[in-house]
Amino acid sequence: MDGVKYRGVKKDGKRFQARIRIKGKGQYLGMFDTAKEAARAYDRAAIQAGRPAPKLNFQDKIPRGYIKERSDDVKYQGVKQRGDNFKARIKIDGKDQGLGTFNTPKEAAQAYDRAAIQAGRPISKLNFLNQVPKNYKPKKKKLDPRNTTGFRGVYESDGDRFMARISIGGKEQYIGCFATAEEAAGAYDLAAIQAKRPTYDLNFPDMMEAAALKVREEANAKKAQRQAKKAKTTTKKNKFPIKKNKKLRKSSTTKSNGGSSSSSSSSSSSTSGVHVSREFPIIRQGNF
Numbered sequence: 001m002d003g004v005k006y007r008g009v010k011k012d013g014k015r016f017q018a019r020i021r022i023k024g025k026g027q028y029l030g031m032f033d034t035a036k037e038a039a040r041a042y043d044r045a046a047i048q049a050g051r052p053a054p055k056l057n058f059q060d061k062i063p064r065g066y067i068k069e070r071s072d073d074v075k076y077q078g079v080k081q082r083g084d085n086f087k088a089r090i091k092i093d094g095k096d097q098g099l100g101t102f103n104t105p106k107e108a109a110q111a112y113d114r115a116a117i118q119a120g121r122p123i124s125k126l127n128f129l130n131q132v133p134k135n136y137k138p139k140k141k142k143l144d145p146r147n148t149t150g151f152r153g154v155y156e157s158d159g160d161r162f163m164a165r166i167s168i169g170g171k172e173q174y175i176g177c178f179a180t181a182e183e184a185a186g187a188y189d190l191a192a193i194q195a196k197r198p199t200y201d202l203n204f205p206d207m208m209e210a211a212a213l214k215v216r217e218e219a220n221a222k223k224a225q226r227q228a229k230k231a232k233t234t235t236k237k238n239k240f241p242i243k244k245n246k247k248l249r250k251s252s253t254t255k256s257n258g259g260s261s262s263s264s265s266s267s268s269s270s271t272s273g274v275h276v277s278r279e280f281p282i283i284r285q286g287n288f
Contacts, residue, residue: 006057008042009035020045021084023103051084076127078112079105088112092119124198138199149181151203153188164188168195190214 018029018038039057088099088108120139164175164184185203
């Protein structure tokens, strides 16, 4: 019973045998007096083979700096781990196809890529982009059955014109009507690039760089317009406080002048000794 709870350990009479499978071949690691000793022997061999930490018996005894993550098969498309081996699978035309069992996840991923290239899958869906054959052209997706123009997102409209539409986030968006199907296809590509669609979704993949440049230039022009408008608005706002200050200065100057004139008149009237009436004109002595 003691040997059952350890990975790679089997009881053989009164002793315990340790075995491991590497690259599809079983390897004998020895016979031990206890199941624990056999399990440690298995772990040493598993660490040398680069097995993931969860596949070891004593995870608290793993050497410092050893990768304690799960197997790296998850980072490859179309690859799954089965025991000590790795299986590659691909879905083509809605049907799953087994591509074989391999000793390493990298070998399985390479097998997936070979099948994906034969099926014309887009480059972004492959595992090793640096191993893609030169001049490789992925197959385009099938067009909508309603589409008779031969261009993605382009449909015949009334009056010998062509309408461009695109689906973003599950919602159909109208792009516009054009004189030719090629113009409508180009408009669709621009919208697809803005929506960050992959290259294989475009009508003219070779023109992607030029189209992307055009979109970037338009975005930069709009940004410059917004900045100029913002700067103009800020300048207008800054002009108002200056005018108010001028008015305040004028009014304060007027008030100060008026105060000085009234004080001077009051002083002159007080010096002359003549009483000034608010209701009648000034009456001076010697007028009677």
